Amino acid sequence: MSAEVIYGKDLATQIRQEMKEEVASLSKEGIHPKLVVIIVGEDPASQSYVKGKQRASENIGMESDLLELSADTSQEKLLETIEQLNSDSAVHGILVQLPLPDQIDEQKVIEAIDPKKDVDGFHPINVGKLMTGQETFYPCTPYGILVMLKRANVTIEGKHVVVVGRSNLVGKPVGQLLLNENATVTYCHSRTKNMKELTQQADILIVAVGKPHMITGEDIAEGAVVIDVGVNRVDGKLTGDVDFESASEKASYITPVPKGVGPMTITMLLHNTIKAAKWIHNR
Numbered sequence: 405m406s407a408e409v410i411y412g413k414d415l416a417t418q419i420r421q422e423m424k425e426e427v428a429s430l431s432k433e434g435i436h437p438k439l440v441v442i443i444v445g446e447d448p449a450s451q452s453y454v455k456g457k458q459r460a461s462e463n464i465g466m467e468s469d470l471l472e473l474s475a476d477t478s479q480e481k482l483l484e485t486i487e488q489l490n491s492d493s494a495v496h497g498i499l500v501q502l503p504l505p506d507q508i509d510e511q512k513v514i515e516a517i518d519p520k521k522d523v524d525g526f527h528p529i530n531v532g533k534l535m536t537g538q539e540t541f542y543p544c545t546p547y548g549i550l551v552m553l554k555r556a557n558v559t560i561e562g563k564h565v566v567v568v569g570r571s572n573l574v575g576k577p578v579g580q581l582l583l584n585e586n587a588t589v590t591y592c593h594s595r596t597k598n599m600k601e602l603t604q605q606a607d608i609l610i611v612a613v614g615k616p617h618m619i620t621g622e623d624i625a626e627g628a629v630v631i632d633v634g635v636n637r638v639d640g641k642l643t644g645d646v647d648f649e650s651a652s653e654k655a656s657y658i659t660p661v662p663k664g665v666g667p668m669t670i671t672m673l674l675h676n677t678i679k680a681a682k683w684i685h686n687r
């Protein structure tokens with residue numbers, strides 16, 4: 405079997421066009437979705453992601469601001485900034501780019517964001533809503549994966565989903581989202597003893613670990629759907645957690661790195677910001 409490649413990049417372009425039309429139509433009703441992104445420090449990858457968020461917002465006609473704070477910014481100053489944005493009615497979405505410098509407690513920052521403006525879906529209230537199957541802001545990468553699977557017409561209900569990785573950003577929420585779609589979900593992590601046995605049983609395998617090429621064709625079943633969330637730089641080249649060459653010989657569908665899941669992350673952030681603006685205006 406040779407896998408069909410799911411290009412998140414192409415899907416992202418299509419969805420962003422749909423959102424551009426929605427933003428124009430909301431604007432006629434006096435609703436102007438606005439996102440504020442905060443970055444602390446100068447990590448090059450984070451700088452590139454926040455710039456991508458800015459560009460993508462502008463391209464669909466959405467308002468956005470980027471607040472760039474120096475690497476030695478105190479936690480108190482960051483919390484104050486968030487408080488001001490929480491009470492600014494023109495701002496619908498607030499995102500603090502992660503990771504944060506060591507002097508700042510990430511969880512305190514996440515909890516300071518008004519859950520109604522938490523377009524990352526990281527606030528415990530929104531995490532709880534996801535767990536209990538309520539509509540809310542879903543974390544952008546997991547949500548992007550769900551949309552990719554649905555748009556590729558991959559059946560989720562009743563399927564065995566194996567998630568490799570248990571981060572709060574991707575692993576845990578993607579498993580929960582797919583459980584909410586009636587999949588049977590297994591999580592694997594660094595202490596899992598029989599990892600290969602489990603990955604070989606997956607109908608849908610999601611790998612979000614950050615280890616280049618840790619999954620190869622040997623680790624997957626014939627016909628599996630393979631979603632690679634890894635973004636690793638090896639010798640200056642971007643590479644995923646899955647060995648694309650060997651895995652695509654056995655998979656039915658596979659996502660590449662780059663141009664796979666990554667571009668969907670920013671797309672779902674735009675989606676969540678529009679949703680936040682619509683909620684606030686009872687639309």
Ligand SMILES: Nc1nc2c(c(=O)[nH]1)N[C@@H](CN(C=O)c1ccc(C(=O)N[C@@H](CCC(=O)O)C(=O)O)cc1)CN2
Nearest residue numbers: 453500501502503524544545662663664665666667669
């Ligand atoms: N507050 C948040 N911080 C972080 C998140 C997040 O969702 N919210 N996720 C990641 C980084 N991230 C967005 O912030 C992100 C990662 C990757 C991509 C992407 O488009 N990747 C491209 C390759 C881009 C490149 O050349 O580096 C791809 O895979 O094709 C977008 C956004 C951590 N922090």
